[in-house]
Amino acid sequence: MIDKWETLASARGSVEVDVWPYIEALSGDVISRTAFGSNQEEGNRIFQLQKEQVDLALQLLPIVFIPGWRFIPTKANKRMKEVISELQVLLRGIIRKREKAMEMGEARKDDLLGILMESNFKEIRENGIGLSIEEVIAECKLFYFGGSGTTSSLLVWTMILLCRYPHWQGRAREEVLQVFGNEEPDLDGLNRLKVVTMILHEVLRLYPSATFIFRSLTKDTKLGTMNLPAGVEFTLPILLLHHDFEIWGDDAKEFNPERFSDGVFSATKGKFSYLPFGGGPRICIGQNFSMIEAKMAIATILRRFSFELSPSYAHAPFPLFTLQPQHGAQLIVHKL
Numbered sequence: 019m020i021d022k023w024e025t026l027a028s029a030r031g032s033v034e035v036d037v038w039p040y041i042e043a044l045s046g047d048v049i050s051r052t053a054f055g056s057n058q059e060e061g062n063r064i065f066q067l068q069k070e071q072v073d074l075a076l077q078l079l080p081i082v083f084i085p086g087w088r089f090i091p092t093k094a095n096k097r098m099k100e101v102i103s104e105l106q107v108l109l110r111g112i113i114r115k116r117e118k119a120m121e122m123g124e125a126r127k128d129d130l131l132g133i134l135m136e137s138n139f140k141e142i143r144e145n146g147i148g149l150s151i152e153e154v155i156a157e158c159k160l161f162y163f164g165g166s167g168t169t170s171s172l173l174v175w176t177m178i179l180l181c182r183y184p185h186w187q188g189r190a191r192e193e194v195l196q197v198f199g200n201e202e203p204d205l206d207g208l209n210r211l212k213v214v215t216m217i218l219h220e221v222l223r224l225y226p227s228a229t230f231i232f233r234s235l236t237k238d239t240k241l242g243t244m245n246l247p248a249g250v251e252f253t254l255p256i257l258l259l260h261h262d263f264e265i266w267g268d269d270a271k272e273f274n275p276e277r278f279s280d281g282v283f284s285a286t287k288g289k290f291s292y293l294p295f296g297g298g299p300r301i302c303i304g305q306n307f308s309m310i311e312a313k314m315a316i317a318t319i320l321r322r323f324s325f326e327l328s329p330s331y332a333h334a335p336f337p338l339f340t341l342q343p344q345h346g347a348q349l350i351v352h353k354l
């Protein structure tokens with residue numbers, strides 16, 4: 019991504035780019051390498067298929083509630099079936115190959131699937147129970163779905179907000195240059211980025227990648243003044259909670275990373291009111307991973323480019339599965 023932007027900007031030193039497709043491809047690539055890195059080619063195909071599955075699901079969403087519609091052989095329904103079946107075949111193939119390799123005593127492959135299969139193998143050997151192949155496949159898919167659109171959403175809104183607030187872009191770059199100098203960003207340095215962390219927290223407050231989460235009650239529950247019976251399903255509107263004046267004060271709708279200068283606990287005054295990664299036992303398992311990924315990407319971009327909004331950018335946050343810029347993110351990037 020960085021090399022491509024540099025090439026595009028090389029003639030004049032700057033160029034207008036819709037950064038959104040690049041950012042989407044970047045986080046897809048990160049997830050596919052992490053999950054199936056040692057099967058690079060198949061991993062890339064899985065990435066393409068799952069992306070197509072999301073696009074098809076979005077096309078089908080408005081009509082999906084018509085009973086029986088999914089059984090009608092429309093073009094989209096047929097393609098959806100083909101995609102799902104190719105995915106199953108591909109994943110099952112990779113898993114079988116790895117199972118055989120493990121039985122032959124080969125060393126574990128260093129990716130998510132390798133870790134998952136090794137721990138499952140151990141569990142079955144020691145306790146006689148473990149995940150079935152279908153469950154391993156489902157875990158792989160969930161990991162991909164959970165991890166790709168969310169981090170790209172965080173990254174794109176961070177770039178857009180740093181354009182709108184150049185003062186914060188400057189502070190973030192200053193910090194990155196101070197921590198890394200001419201060296202490539204490393205894990206230790208990323209963990210020392212305080213301003214960048216404050217900025218990411220504030221971006222996730224104003225533009226949470228997941229705008230709501232669902233819960234269903236397993237027992238009768240009193241919620242404030244409401245008595246809710248078991249079985250009720252409800253939506254927790256993260257977006258509304260993050261914009262609430264009573265919780266965040268008069269500047270609730272403003273971009274002010276300073277509010278996170280003493281951490282999340284202090285910013286929320288210990289209340290359960292900041293939920294970009296959900297909460298409780300089902301809290302996002304990828305939160306640390308995505309924060310590291312976002313810091314690495316932003317630090318790398320800040321070292322090479324400054325950026326501003328292009329006049330053709332139209333601000334339109336759009337909640338699909340994740341909060342996306344509906345008309346893209348057209349920025350002017352300048353080589354530093």
Ligand code: HEM
Pocket residue numbers: 160161164165166168169172226227228231232293294295296297298299300301302303304305307308
């Ligand atoms: C900015 C990035 C991300 C955001 C904002 C985000 C947000 C969320 C939210 C709100 C949930 C629901 C939690 C709940 O119901 O309480 C969730 C669940 C989940 N996330 Fe993330 N996520 C991000 C990145 C990732 C990444 C990178 C991965 C994988 C590497 C991932 C994997 C998952 C999984 C597997 C679940 C389901 C957990 C469960 O049900 O037990 N997420 N995420």
